[in-house]
Amino acid sequence: MEKLTLEVLKQAVSGTAAAFRCVTEYQPAGGVGDKVFPPTYEGGKYAVEKRMIGGQPVPCVLLDSVQSQANRMELALLEAKKAGFIYLPLVTVRFEGENLGKAFVVTSLDAPHRIADAILRDSLLDGVMFRRSELGRVLDNADTRNATGLFGLNPTALVFGIWDSTGPRGGLGAKFQRALVSEMVGVNAEMGCKTASRIDPAQIMLGSGPIFKRNRQGDNTPHWTLDQSQAAQEKNQPKKLGKDGKPSEANHGNVTPGIVDGGFTISYAQQTTVLSLAALRRLRFPLNGSADSDRTVDQIAHVTLAALGLTAATLAREEGADLRSRCQLFPTQKFVWELLDTPGEAPRQFELSGGDAVALLKQVVSEAKNAKLPWYDEINLLPTPDLMQLVTRSQELAMNQAVEGGE
Amino acid sequence: MFALGIRYLMGWAMAAADGARKEGAEWPPHPDRVFMALAAAWFETGEDPQEGEVLQWLELLQPPGIWASPKEDRVPTTSYVPVNDTSVATSKTVSILCSTTEASLGKLKEAGLALLPEFRSRQPRGFPVAIPHHPVVYLVWPDDLPVAHRQALETLSRKVTSIGHSASLVQMWLTDEPPRPNLVPKNGISQHRLRVFGPGRLNYLRERCNRVAVICYLELEEQIKRAKGRDKKALQNLQNERFPGGSPVSLRPEPGLWQGYNVPVSAPAVSVQGSLFDPRLVILKIAGRRLSLPVTLKLTEALRGALFAACPDPIPEWLSGHTADGAPSKNPHLGLIPLPFAGADHADGRLMGIALVLPKNLDPAEVDRILTPWLWNVETGEARRNRLFDGQWLECTVELETSETPPTNLKLETWTASSRRWATVTPVVLDRHFDGAKKWELAAESVKVGCERIGLPRPGDVLLHPVSMIQGVPRANEFPRLTRKKDGGRMHHAHAIITFDEVVQGPIMVGAGRFRGYGFCRPLTQGGGDHG
Numbered sequence: 001m002e003k004l005t006l007e008v009l010k011q012a013v014s015g016t017a018a019a020f021r022c023v024t025e026y027q028p029a030g031g032v033g034d035k036v037f038p039p040t041y042e043g044g045k046y047a048v049e050k051r052m053i054g055g056q057p058v059p060c061v062l063l064d065s066v067q068s069q070a071n072r073m074e075l076a077l078l079e080a081k082k083a084g085f086i087y088l089p090l091v092t093v094r095f096e097g098e099n100l101g102k103a104f105v106v107t108s109l110d111a112p113h114r115i116a117d118a119i120l121r122d123s124l125l126d127g128v129m130f131r132r133s134e135l136g137r138v139l140d141n142a143d144t145r146n147a148t149g150l151f152g153l154n155p156t157a158l159v160f161g162i163w164d165s166t167g168p169r170g171g172l173g174a175k176f177q178r179a180l181v182s183e184m185v186g187v188n189a190e191m192g193c194k195t196a197s198r199i200d201p202a203q204i205m206l207g208s209g210p211i212f213k214r215n216r217q218g219d220n221t222p223h224w225t226l227d228q229s230q231a232a233q234e235k236n237q238p239k240k241l242g243k244d245g246k247p248s249e250a251n252h253g254n255v256t257p258g259i260v261d262g263g264f265t266i267s268y269a270q271q272t273t274v275l276s277l278a279a280l281r282r283l284r285f286p287l288n289g290s291a292d293s294d295r296t297v298d299q300i301a302h303v304t305l306a307a308l309g310l311t312a313a314t315l316a317r318e319e320g321a322d323l324r325s326r327c328q329l330f331p332t333q334k335f336v337w338e339l340l341d342t343p344g345e346a347p348r349q350f351e352l353s354g355g356d357a358v359a360l361l362k363q364v365v366s367e368a369k370n371a372k373l374p375w376y377d378e379i380n381l382l383p384t385p386d387l388m389q390l391v392t393r394s395q396e397l398a399m400n401q402a403v404e405g406g407e
Numbered sequence: 408m409f410a411l412g413i414r415y416l417m418g419w420a421m422a423a424a425d426g427a428r429k430e431g432a433e434w435p436p437h438p439d440r441v442f443m444a445l446a447a448a449w450f451e452t453g454e455d456p457q458e459g460e461v462l463q464w465l466e467l468l469q470p471p472g473i474w475a476s477p478k479e480d481r482v483p484t485t486s487y488v489p490v491n492d493t494s495v496a497t498s499k500t501v502s503i504l505c506s507t508t509e510a511s512l513g514k515l516k517e518a519g520l521a522l523l524p525e526f527r528s529r530q531p532r533g534f535p536v537a538i539p540h541h542p543v544v545y546l547v548w549p550d551d552l553p554v555a556h557r558q559a560l561e562t563l564s565r566k567v568t569s570i571g572h573s574a575s576l577v578q579m580w581l582t583d584e585p586p587r588p589n590l591v592p593k594n595g596i597s598q599h600r601l602r603v604f605g606p607g608r609l610n611y612l613r614e615r616c617n618r619v620a621v622i623c624y625l626e627l628e629e630q631i632k633r634a635k636g637r638d639k640k641a642l643q644n645l646q647n648e649r650f651p652g653g654s655p656v657s658l659r660p661e662p663g664l665w666q667g668y669n670v671p672v673s674a675p676a677v678s679v680q681g682s683l684f685d686p687r688l689v690i691l692k693i694a695g696r697r698l699s700l701p702v703t704l705k706l707t708e709a710l711r712g713a714l715f716a717a718c719p720d721p722i723p724e725w726l727s728g729h730t731a732d733g734a735p736s737k738n739p740h741l742g743l744i745p746l747p748f749a750g751a752d753h754a755d756g757r758l759m760g761i762a763l764v765l766p767k768n769l770d771p772a773e774v775d776r777i778l779t780p781w782l783w784n785v786e787t788g789e790a791r792r793n794r795l796f797d798g799q800w801l802e803c804t805v806e807l808e809t810s811e812t813p814p815t816n817l818k819l820e821t822w823t824a825s826s827r828r829w830a831t832v833t834p835v836v837l838d839r840h841f842d843g844a845k846k847w848e849l850a851a852e853s854v855k856v857g858c859e860r861i862g863l864p865r866p867g868d869v870l871l872h873p874v875s876m877i878q879g880v881p882r883a884n885e886f887p888r889l890t891r892k893k894d895g896g897r898m899h900h901a902h903a904i905i906t907f908d909e910v911v912q913g914p915i916m917v918g919a920g921r922f923r924g925y926g927f928c929r930p931l932t933q934g935g936g937d938h939g
Contacts (some may be wrong), residue, residue: 010414016565018578019416041484042531051418052540057479065486065534066574112524114488119522122495144451149667161573168629172621172657177573181417210874274416276576279568282452343412343580386501390520393505397512 004246004310004337004350006303006363012277013302017341019276020306022313024336026184026269026321026329035192035263037326040065046191046264053187061189061264064323069162069182069273071110072319073312078109080315087365088308089100089153089376091115091130093123095383101395108154115139115154116164116174123381130381131167139164142174145293147283148178150174151301152374158283158315159309179279180309184321184329187267194262198255206253210245212238224250233371269329271321277302287372304361310337311357318354409552409566410471410585411441414578415542419481421534422571425589425789429533430483435475435544435590436570439602441664442466444579448566450500457559462609470546470603472551472588472667476720487529494611495519534572538867545585590668593794595771596689596763596778597667598809600788602744604663612660620655641801665788667775679825683862683913685738686823688914689763689778690746690813694792695803698758700747701886702801703833705741709795710761710805711923716742717781725769726777728922739766740859742922744914746816747879749832754879760817761805761924764914782807823913826930827906828874834883834900835926836917841899847871854903857926867904875902877929889920 012020028034038046038061049061064072080086094125096103111117116139121131130136138149142164161178165171211224212231224241225231231238241247285301286293308393314335322330338347352360369375383391413436422440433440442465447457495501504510504518506508522834551559551681564568564579573809589680590599600708628648634642672687698706715722724730728740746760765774790807807816835857841849857864873883880902900918905917905928918926 018414019576020564021416041486041813045482045484047481047484049536049538050479051538052479062481067486067488106524112527112613113491117493118491118493119524122522123928131498145453169622172616172618177569179568181574181576183417224431236766270416274576276568278578279576280677282448282566282568284453318824320842340416340578341630343414343578343582386495386498387519387522389501389505390495390518391523393510394512394515394526396519397510397515 001351003338003351003356004352004360008350009306009310009360009364010299010303011278012339013306015097015298015341015356017339018278019155019274020272020337020370021275021308021340021347022271022317022335022337024317024331025333026271028105028252028266028269028332029322029330030330035265035267035326036063036070036186036269036329037194037324038186039065039068039324043330048189049185051185051187058187059189061186062183062214063186063269063327064184064271064321066181066183068323069184069316070178073182073316074109074156074160076311076316076319078107080311080358081109087359087377089155089374091120091154091380092120093383095388095391097388097392099392101399106392107154110321112155114160114162115150116157116162116167116188118166119383120381121166122387123383125379125381129384135188135376135379139174140168140220142176144282145284146286147176147301148285148287148374150176151285151305152376153379155305155308156312157328158305159312176283177228177279179305180313181275181277182271182273184269184271184323186264186269188267188268189264191261192263192265193259195257196255197257200252200254202252203254204247204252206246209239209247211247211250212243212245218356222250228374234326263326267282267301268332269321271317274285274312275313277306280305285373297373300364300368300371301373304364304373307361307364310352311320311354311361314352314354314357394403408549408550408585410545410582410765412580412582413441413544413546413570415539415544416576416578417574417576418542418851419538420571421536421575423535424534426787429535430537432478432480432537434478434537434539434572435473435601435799435818438471438546438603438666439608440474441546441825442572442604442608443612443660444567444577445496445563446609448563448568448820449609450613452566455559455563457556458563459609461556461559464553466604466606466608467644468548468550470592470601471546472592472671473601473668474545474547474588475584475589475590475877477725478537478539481536481538483533483535485531488532489524489527490694493519493521493527495522500625505522516806521880528629534574545582545588546732547585547588551640552581555879567718567723575812576747589670589673591671592668593667594668595775596687596765596782597669598807598829599668599794600665601668602662602664602788603666608663611663614798615658615660617655619659620650621657623754624781625648631816660790662786665783680864681862682735682915683766684742684914684916685765685769686819686912686914687765688744688819688823689765689782690760690808690817690819691762691805691807691818692808692813693803694757698746698801698803700749700833700881701759702755704887704889704920705797705801706758706761706795706803707924709801713793713795714778714781718777723773723777725766731812740922741765742916742925743924744822744916745924746822747832749877751815752819752877756879756881759814760808762822762914764916779916821886822929824930825910825912827908827910828933829870829907829913829928830931831926832877832880833903833920833925833927834870834886835903836889836898836900836920838882838898850899850901856916857921858905858915861915861917861921863911863915864907864909866905867908868904870904871901872904873901874897876904877933886925887924889925903928905932
């Protein structure tokens, strides 16, 4: 099969093709027929549906949503960047310091609203609020006709989409639609049952309670007690642990065996990923404050973003699909990208491995830089002192609650 | 003829049929939604003048026909998405809060800790998805596309990237060889109502968004915040001068026009005689307490009452069956017929729907004026669920059946297909009492006359019987009798098999109770074929 080369990518982006699409089949890691657990939604519901496959309506279940797949692809890019495989602009906020119990980092690849997220907005770049800084202000004026600044600062936002709805322009702030969409469904999905039970090795029975929240906890006592005289008081009554003082509130005791609906067996899982070239072609990249963009520069930027999308999708696929507990899948097909061009004609097919995608991205980023397009490295922000104070206090609270056996 | 082809690249369409509720998925895409996608592509890609002209030309055309496959729905679920409008309280508030022992996690979140992704509050959101059996849709115009517009429309359609939600990626293209539409615009009562666009829609979208004014105002606002002294005052004056009415607003577009759509009716290969009634029944599905066929009279009475109550005065003769002076109309008028689960194994005669039968040759605009507000919510475009209550125990809701694949007994052709032989699902009410040795022949004769009265040819044979030939239909004596108006006497009724010498088209309602749901017939095809 043909390899997806830079030349192919350039032709596709500059031509009339609508999209690249990759459809891959998976099987549960436990083998064919093993049960998988899709995500549940409000009320414990599964997102089930019927799809026409082979002319017949076939029951299917959503295994991983568009939003979740986008997060996985962004995390795959983040991992690749951390490992030094790719060179990618990234905005980070570092929460670290002596007073902090646990240091952590939030980046434009894992913040909920990407570069437009409130946490980045309210952080400092060289002592200036990020959105007031020269770099941060590119978001204020970014739109599809002027995506240059965002390209250099956070190109993934142009691939996965962004809406700066809380910036100075409110709802009319920068809005870029996603160009990369992916989803996984289980095909021929038959709902099964799941069981729950626990046998307490100490055989603590329900009647051995109630247990009470201990008034004062020491290093040699648990956070609960059977002795009412040592219990914390509430309205002049000993305070029961949890809702009703059952031993299970302290994780002791048996769990009555039960069976409820849950989990599915599937014939196979199908992942569909589409990279819309039409969405990328809408973007314009004027340089040096010019009102108009150069067609050649635009095309280099489009190719760069397409390569970035393909890299994200391919790396995420190669990492496997460990979607959640009891829902790990492995691909049973090669990753084949179809180029969807003239309606009615069979699409051309291409192979692309993670390594090839990374090499492709490197090559095209180099071309983008030569074309004077911005491509920053890592931009480090610091949280405001107020936010740091809140985080510190929150960690202290969490620690105290943990020590007290918190509820 | 020209058409826009739309391929849903993920195999599904994500768009809400019910506005902000986001519980139901829209399918097929309404023409106005497609127009707005074209307009968005135009606004966002530099507003090419030729593309703008083609959009304004499209506005002037009649609504397009649509070819779309049936769809399945994903079970609606609620996701919770993190908000982005959180911010940190003032330094003073944060300092005070953090220095006290009163600080709880809730208070810290309120003060700004909720900025952290793990503490961010989430809002419920629905992402309704329709999964068409075939991922391609066509909007088909019978008009010729002028050569001057061809290139512009081709280019603009390629710029459309999604329809509905941004995840609903599409490929759009111009074609001259679309399939024949399976939904066509129809005036009057229709099975579907879709939002369409009309003259001035493009300008309306621009004005509604009001982008330039809103951004200009907000930018001035930002400058005023940062300026001081004279500069600040000058900027404030400038803002007041430019925007004397205060802050301009950007609004979501309201639905444009609503247009009825129906499956196109193909002319029959051979001319088939029908009755005075229009075969395009207005079918309503019933929900609520289970009702059986013998409650037909009560149900039709309740429905008639609801229609009269909703009708603006004066109630037209074709609806009420009475002239302005209260005399019975001599013209055919609205009939109401029950649609039971019948004619199949395990059929039990429960009522699945009820249909409005209109006389032929009514003015569609007049029917539309009277019935559409009752059948449809004209603001949201959704079919209305109307409550029927007889004041005692009968209570249910009825709603226009809009499904592409309704149950067999709610399909038009089940009741109106051409056939030589017909059998009643509700008994035929005889217009008088027959006695003597030939009473059954005389009764049959009266049914034959009844057929002629509704414009059908005289049947060759009528057989009256206490039992219906349609599976699942109760015996005639289980149905309450109609009473004569003049003396309150009970009128006789019986099931019937009516055989014509030629094929005739339904609906067939015959006998004295025909406008109230009695004497309603179904093509007799049980056992296969027409039995004819």
